[in-house]
Amino acid sequence: MRRSLFSRLALFGALLMPGLPTTAAAQQDSAPATRSERLDAERDAKAATAAPPERTTIERALTWYDNQQVMARLMGGWHGFHGVGGSFPAGAGGGVGIGYSAGGTRGPGIELTAATTSRGYKRGAVVMDIRRLGGAPVDVAVRGQMYEFPQQDFFGLGMDSAQGARANYLLSNAEFGTDVTWRPLAGLAVQAGAAWVSPRTGAGTDTRMPTTEAGFSPSATPGYGASVDYLRTAIGIDYDRRDNPRHPHAGGRYAVSIADYRDLDSAGFHRADVDVQQYVPIPDRYRTLALRAMATFTSAHDGDDVPFFYQPTLGGASMLRGFREFRYQDRNAVGVSAEYRWEAWWALDGAVFVDAGTVAPERRSLNLRDVAVSYGVGLRLHSNDAFVARLDFAFSKEGFIPLLRFEHVF
Amino acid sequence: MSSKAVVASLAAVFAVTLAAGVIVDAQRVERWHGEGEPRFYTDDPIWIDDDRRDIPPVAPFELSKSYEFVNETFGGSASSFGPALNVNTLGEVPDSSWFTNRLGRHDMTIEEVLRGPDTVDGPVDGPWLVTGRPDAGLTPKFTIQDGRGDTYLIKLDPAGAPELPSSVELISTKIFHAIGYQVPEDYLVTFDRAQLSIAPGARMRTASGGKRAMKAADLDAWLADTPRTPSGTIRALASRYVPGRVVGQFRYSGTRSDDPNDLYPHERRRELRGMRVFAAWLHHDDARSINSLDSYVTDNGRRYLRHYLQDFGSNLGSGSTSAQQPRGGYEYLIEGDKIAKGLFSFGLWTRDWTRARYPANASLGNVEAAYFEPWKWKTEYPQPAFDQMDAADAFWAARIAARFSDQMLRSIVEIGRLSDLEASRYLADVLIARRDKVVAYWLTRTTPLDAFAIVETGGGTALTFENAAVKAGVASSRATSRVRWTALDNQTGRQTPIGEETAAAGDVALVPASAWGPRDASGARYAVAWIASSHPDFTHWARPVQVTLRQRAGGIDVVGVERPTGATDDRR
Incomplete structure (x- = not known):
C-alpha cells in the first residue's frame, strides 16, 4: 500500500x-x-x-579509544617497548623511562630498561632470564645494571642525627651478576646468587643543602669517596603464603637473606635481612590488619667498616613514612608497621597506619627508648585483584609528608 | 527534616501514588488507540509483530563499551519513559526479530529445551583451522573453521576456574533460548592441540594493540595454562557464528535509525525490560549492549536485522576470567554514595552483600541462592531497559520463569558437564532456588490474575481465570476476587459502568448480557471486566486487572488484558 x-x-x-x-x-x-x-x-x-546511526562527540572519542586499544597500548607497550618507572628512591623527582621486553613467558626472555628523572637520576638495566629451566622449578637470571643517583640524602648515623643536618651525595654503581631461584613448593623460593658490584660516591648536586663531604667528617661517612669493588654472594629463602601477592588480604610472607660483600683484599662486610609480613582478615577480606616487621643487620669483617651507603635506612615510602627518605641509618635497623585497611569501594581501600623503627651501630644497642614513630592515613587504588597505586599522608614529629607511590608499602 | 518527617512524607507520596496509579491504570487504555482509531483492531491480539520485512543492507555500526559505561553511569540513555509498547492487547510479547514465544506460550519437552538453538552437533571433529582472535571480551578465545566450513568462536576456560565459564555459558544459552531470545548455538567441545593449525593469513591483535600474523607459538601460549581433562584434551565452549552478516550490537534504549523495522524504543520493549528478571535469576550482570549482536540475515527471501543476546560467560558464579566478583549483581561499578560511606566509615559500615557465602569450588565460582534477593539485584552499571521494568513486565517474565520445571533445570545443568557431580547438584539446586525467589517476588508485585478464558455455563457465558501466584504456590489461597463490568464503545473508547461490583466465586464471573457495548465498524461488541483481588499479604492486588471480551460472529474471545504496572522495586 x-x-x-x-x-x-x-x-x-x-x-x-x-x-x-x-x-x-x-x-x-x-x-x-x-x-x-x-x-x-x-x-x-x-x-x-x-x-545510518550517528555518534555524539563523546561517543566518537570513546569509540576511537576502544578501537585503538589505547589502554592496552599504554599498559602493554608497542612491539615490546613499554614505559618504566626506573625504581628510583623517593625524592628522585619526576621520572620517565622506556623498556623493551621479548620472550620470557615460558622460555628465555630479555628485558632492557633505561630511565631518568628531573633531578638527574639515571638507571639502565638488562635482565636475561630462563624460567623453569629444563622443565624443573628453577629460574636462572643474569643481570647487569648501572645507575647514578646524584642527590641521595644523608642525615648522619644513628637516632641522634638531626633533621637540619641534611646533606646530599652522589651514589653510582655498576653491577653484573647471576642468580638462581629454586621453587620446590608452592610459595617457597630459595635463591642464591653472585654479583660483581662497583659502587662509587661523590659530591651531591642538590644545591639546597651541603654535600655530604662538606657536612660530615670522614669518620661519620665510612666508605665515602672510596673506590672499592665487591664480590657479593647471597642466599635467601622466601616463603610466601599470601592469598594474593598482588593485593593481599590474608596469609603471610616470611623472608630471610644473607649477603657477603667481599673486596679484593678479603675485607668487606655481611648483611642479613629479615622481613616478616602477616595479613589478618577482620573477619573477612573487606577489612585487613596488615603487619610487618623488618630487621637488617650488618657487620664488617675485621679491620673494615660497612660503607654508609650500604647501611640500612629508615624513613621514606616503605618504613617510617612520616620521615624523609634515608632519615635514619646505621649498621643495624629494626622497623615495624601496622596498617588497617578497609575496602571503601571495589577499587579503593582506605588505610590508617603507624610505623615505628630504630637504628643503632651495634645489634645490642637497639632499644625501645630510641624509637621514631610516624602515622597517617592513605588510599590504595587497585583493580579486582591487583594493587595499582597508593597515596599516603604521613605524619611524624618532623612534619607531614604526602607520598604517591606505585608499589605497595607491603 | 527529621527522619520521622521524611518517612511521613514518603508515606504520603506513596499513598498518593498508589491512589493515582488506579486512575492512571484506568487511563492507560488510551495507549491502544488514538483519536478516531478503534481501541481494538480486528486482528488483535496479534501474535506476530512483522518486523522481519525486507530492508536494504545495513552498514556495520559497532558500539563502544566505554561509551556505554560512561553514558549509563553518569547520564543515562533512555529518552522514552512509560509502560512497554511492543506488547499485544493481551500484554504478551508477539514473535518478532527479537523474541520468539517458546516455553512461555508452548509446552516444550526437556529434549527441545536442551537442543535449544542448535542446528548441528557442533564443530566437526578433525582438523580445525585457527582463523583469528577477536578483540572484544575478556575470555581467552580464538576462532576456528571446521571441516564443514563453519566458523566457531572457541572460548577457553581460565586456569583458575576450570569448567566454569564454559558451563555457565552453555546453561544460560539454553535457558535464554527456551525463554524466547535469539542466542548463538553453543557447544561444549574437547579438542587436542594437534587438531589445530593456523589458517593462512590469520591475524591477531597483540597485547600492545597492534596487529600481526598469528603464529603457532601464540596458540601454544594461549593453551599453556588452559585446564586439561584427565585424558589431556582441552575443554572449551564452541560458539557457532550466527547466520547473516553482523552489523554491530543493539542498544538497550532508543531505536536503530537505519532499521525501518525497529519501531519501539528498546527501553519500551517488554522482552528487554522483563529480561531483568531472567538476568537476576541467572546472575547475568553483564547484560549490556556490547554483549548483543545485530545480524543482517536473509530468511525466506527477506533480509532484515535479527537481534541476538550473546556472551553469557559472566553468568552465575563466573566472572569470565575468574569467579564472579562478590559485588557483582549487588552494586554498580560506581555508586558515589556507597563509595563515600565506605571510605569515611573506616570499615565500620559494610555492604550487606559481603555476608553472602559461596562454595569453595573453582568450577562453581561465586554463586548462591540463600542471600540472593531479586529486588536488590543489579547489572554492572545502569541498564536503561532494566531500569524501566515495571510490575507488568516482571509478571510476564516471572510467569515464563515459573514454566521451567525442576527436572528441566537439572537436565540443563547436566549438559554443562561439570566433572564434580556434587558441584553439578549444587548448581542445579541454586538455579531452582533462585528461580523460586524471582517467581515468588515478581509474580506477586502486580495483581496476578491470569489464564482468562470464556466458558459456557448453565447460567450463561462466564469469564474464568486463575491466580498465577496462588497456582505457583507463592501465595496462600486466601485470595478472593471481585468483578465490575463496563460496556466499551470500541470506536470512542468510552466505557459505561454496568451494575455493581460482585464477588467472583471460584474465579468465575458471569458475563452480564448488558455488559456489551455498541457494535463497532466490524460488527463486534466489547465488554470489560475489572477484576480486583483481595489478599491479606498483598494489598496492592486490589488494583484491578482489565479484561476485555469481544463478541463477534465467531463467538466470544478475550481480546485485552491490562494489569497494573505498579512499583517494582519498592523494597530496594
Missing part, C-alpha cells in the same frame, strides 16, 4: 513521541483497518527517513 509523503511524515512524527497514539492526521487518507496494517504504515514511514 503506497502512502503520501505527508502521511509518512505524520506517522514518523508519531514515532518520535513514543507512547502517544498515532495521529489522526496520519490516518486521514487511509486509516489502517488492522493492527498489522498500522504497524506496516509506521515502518513504511520510518523507511522513508532511515539513515
Whole structure:
C-alpha cells in the first residue's frame, strides 16, 4: 500500500513521541483497518527517513579509544617497548623511562630498561632470564645494571642525627651478576646468587643543602669517596603464603637473606635481612590488619667498616613514612608497621597506619627508648585483584609528608 | 527534616501514588488507540509483530563499551519513559526479530529445551583451522573453521576456574533460548592441540594493540595454562557464528535509525525490560549492549536485522576470567554514595552483600541462592531497559520463569558437564532456588490474575481465570476476587459502568448480557471486566486487572488484558 509523503511524515512524527497514539492526521487518507496494517504504515514511514546511526562527540572519542586499544597500548607497550618507572628512591623527582621486553613467558626472555628523572637520576638495566629451566622449578637470571643517583640524602648515623643536618651525595654503581631461584613448593623460593658490584660516591648536586663531604667528617661517612669493588654472594629463602601477592588480604610472607660483600683484599662486610609480613582478615577480606616487621643487620669483617651507603635506612615510602627518605641509618635497623585497611569501594581501600623503627651501630644497642614513630592515613587504588597505586599522608614529629607511590608499602 | 518527617512524607507520596496509579491504570487504555482509531483492531491480539520485512543492507555500526559505561553511569540513555509498547492487547510479547514465544506460550519437552538453538552437533571433529582472535571480551578465545566450513568462536576456560565459564555459558544459552531470545548455538567441545593449525593469513591483535600474523607459538601460549581433562584434551565452549552478516550490537534504549523495522524504543520493549528478571535469576550482570549482536540475515527471501543476546560467560558464579566478583549483581561499578560511606566509615559500615557465602569450588565460582534477593539485584552499571521494568513486565517474565520445571533445570545443568557431580547438584539446586525467589517476588508485585478464558455455563457465558501466584504456590489461597463490568464503545473508547461490583466465586464471573457495548465498524461488541483481588499479604492486588471480551460472529474471545504496572522495586 503506497502512502503520501505527508502521511509518512505524520506517522514518523508519531514515532518520535513514543507512547502517544498515532495521529489522526496520519490516518486521514487511509486509516489502517488492522493492527498489522498500522504497524506496516509506521515502518513504511520510518523507511522513508532511515539513515545510518550517528555518534555524539563523546561517543566518537570513546569509540576511537576502544578501537585503538589505547589502554592496552599504554599498559602493554608497542612491539615490546613499554614505559618504566626506573625504581628510583623517593625524592628522585619526576621520572620517565622506556623498556623493551621479548620472550620470557615460558622460555628465555630479555628485558632492557633505561630511565631518568628531573633531578638527574639515571638507571639502565638488562635482565636475561630462563624460567623453569629444563622443565624443573628453577629460574636462572643474569643481570647487569648501572645507575647514578646524584642527590641521595644523608642525615648522619644513628637516632641522634638531626633533621637540619641534611646533606646530599652522589651514589653510582655498576653491577653484573647471576642468580638462581629454586621453587620446590608452592610459595617457597630459595635463591642464591653472585654479583660483581662497583659502587662509587661523590659530591651531591642538590644545591639546597651541603654535600655530604662538606657536612660530615670522614669518620661519620665510612666508605665515602672510596673506590672499592665487591664480590657479593647471597642466599635467601622466601616463603610466601599470601592469598594474593598482588593485593593481599590474608596469609603471610616470611623472608630471610644473607649477603657477603667481599673486596679484593678479603675485607668487606655481611648483611642479613629479615622481613616478616602477616595479613589478618577482620573477619573477612573487606577489612585487613596488615603487619610487618623488618630487621637488617650488618657487620664488617675485621679491620673494615660497612660503607654508609650500604647501611640500612629508615624513613621514606616503605618504613617510617612520616620521615624523609634515608632519615635514619646505621649498621643495624629494626622497623615495624601496622596498617588497617578497609575496602571503601571495589577499587579503593582506605588505610590508617603507624610505623615505628630504630637504628643503632651495634645489634645490642637497639632499644625501645630510641624509637621514631610516624602515622597517617592513605588510599590504595587497585583493580579486582591487583594493587595499582597508593597515596599516603604521613605524619611524624618532623612534619607531614604526602607520598604517591606505585608499589605497595607491603 | 527529621527522619520521622521524611518517612511521613514518603508515606504520603506513596499513598498518593498508589491512589493515582488506579486512575492512571484506568487511563492507560488510551495507549491502544488514538483519536478516531478503534481501541481494538480486528486482528488483535496479534501474535506476530512483522518486523522481519525486507530492508536494504545495513552498514556495520559497532558500539563502544566505554561509551556505554560512561553514558549509563553518569547520564543515562533512555529518552522514552512509560509502560512497554511492543506488547499485544493481551500484554504478551508477539514473535518478532527479537523474541520468539517458546516455553512461555508452548509446552516444550526437556529434549527441545536442551537442543535449544542448535542446528548441528557442533564443530566437526578433525582438523580445525585457527582463523583469528577477536578483540572484544575478556575470555581467552580464538576462532576456528571446521571441516564443514563453519566458523566457531572457541572460548577457553581460565586456569583458575576450570569448567566454569564454559558451563555457565552453555546453561544460560539454553535457558535464554527456551525463554524466547535469539542466542548463538553453543557447544561444549574437547579438542587436542594437534587438531589445530593456523589458517593462512590469520591475524591477531597483540597485547600492545597492534596487529600481526598469528603464529603457532601464540596458540601454544594461549593453551599453556588452559585446564586439561584427565585424558589431556582441552575443554572449551564452541560458539557457532550466527547466520547473516553482523552489523554491530543493539542498544538497550532508543531505536536503530537505519532499521525501518525497529519501531519501539528498546527501553519500551517488554522482552528487554522483563529480561531483568531472567538476568537476576541467572546472575547475568553483564547484560549490556556490547554483549548483543545485530545480524543482517536473509530468511525466506527477506533480509532484515535479527537481534541476538550473546556472551553469557559472566553468568552465575563466573566472572569470565575468574569467579564472579562478590559485588557483582549487588552494586554498580560506581555508586558515589556507597563509595563515600565506605571510605569515611573506616570499615565500620559494610555492604550487606559481603555476608553472602559461596562454595569453595573453582568450577562453581561465586554463586548462591540463600542471600540472593531479586529486588536488590543489579547489572554492572545502569541498564536503561532494566531500569524501566515495571510490575507488568516482571509478571510476564516471572510467569515464563515459573514454566521451567525442576527436572528441566537439572537436565540443563547436566549438559554443562561439570566433572564434580556434587558441584553439578549444587548448581542445579541454586538455579531452582533462585528461580523460586524471582517467581515468588515478581509474580506477586502486580495483581496476578491470569489464564482468562470464556466458558459456557448453565447460567450463561462466564469469564474464568486463575491466580498465577496462588497456582505457583507463592501465595496462600486466601485470595478472593471481585468483578465490575463496563460496556466499551470500541470506536470512542468510552466505557459505561454496568451494575455493581460482585464477588467472583471460584474465579468465575458471569458475563452480564448488558455488559456489551455498541457494535463497532466490524460488527463486534466489547465488554470489560475489572477484576480486583483481595489478599491479606498483598494489598496492592486490589488494583484491578482489565479484561476485555469481544463478541463477534465467531463467538466470544478475550481480546485485552491490562494489569497494573505498579512499583517494582519498592523494597530496594
